[in-house]
Amino acid sequence: MPTNSENKKNLRSFFDAEYHALKSYAKSRIDDTADRDAGDIVQEVALKLFSRADSLSPIDNIASFVYNSIRNKVIDIMRKKKNETSLEQDMEIRLHEFTELFYKNSANDYSEEMITELKNAIGNLKPLYRNIILAIDFEGYTYNQLSIRTNIPPGTLMSRRHRALSILLQELEPKKQTIN
Numbered sequence: 001m002p003t004n005s006e007n008k009k010n011l012r013s014f015f016d017a018e019y020h021a022l023k024s025y026a027k028s029r030i031d032d033t034a035d036r037d038a039g040d041i042v043q044e045v046a047l048k049l050f051s052r053a054d055s056l057s058p059i060d061n062i063a064s065f066v067y068n069s070i071r072n073k074v075i076d077i078m079r080k081k082k083n084e085t086s087l088e089q090d091m092e093i094r095l096h097e098f099t100e101l102f103y104k105n106s107a108n109d110y111s112e113e114m115i116t117e118l119k120n121a122i123g124n125l126k127p128l129y130r131n132i133i134l135a136i137d138f139e140g141y142t143y144n145q146l147s148i149r150t151n152i153p154p155g156t157l158m159s160r161r162h163r164a165l166s167i168l169l170q171e172l173e174p175k176k177q178t179i180n
Contacts, residue, residue, distance in 0.1 A: 007053040014062045015046055022070060029074040041077070045069045114175070121171050129164035136161055 015022070019042065027038035049069060059065050122133055135141045136157075143154040150157075 005054065007059050008050060010059065010062050011046075011049055011053055011066070014066060018063070018066075022066065025067065026070050026074060029071065030077065041070065041073055045073050114172075117172060117175050118168070121168050124171075125164055125167060128160060129167065132157055132160045133164050133168075 022042045023038045026041045030038060030041065045066070049066070122130060125133065132146075135146050136143070141149075143157050146152070146157055147154045
């Protein structure tokens, strides 16, 4: 029966010999997720196993132990993915909400071209104005939370956001007339 110090040696030789097979196994389990790489999953599992190898009881069946660890990691990733909406979808929803707030009207009243113009206008703002719009309107921070994170008084943050909204309105009002 191997000793605890032999766990690392056995794991290392197993990973060296079976890395490509482990990667293929992980890939077969996550083929529908483009945001994860099978190699990353195998490396995360290996790192966790190697960091705990000395504290584990002797591992009798290395192959089974490693494959089960990879399977469990994939299951964790899939569970997490089901509970999350993609960042891109979330930002698109927030953009539509911001459009409604900005124009005080339903976002459905504005064309995709106008929404694209709004995205571009936000991107063209000076960083201090763009950051306040993104933090408050897209990331959901309150002025107090943002004040604590940035050490900028809430009143200053409110003024910057108001100024940013004014700049956006000045830039987009003429485009709104021509597009709609």
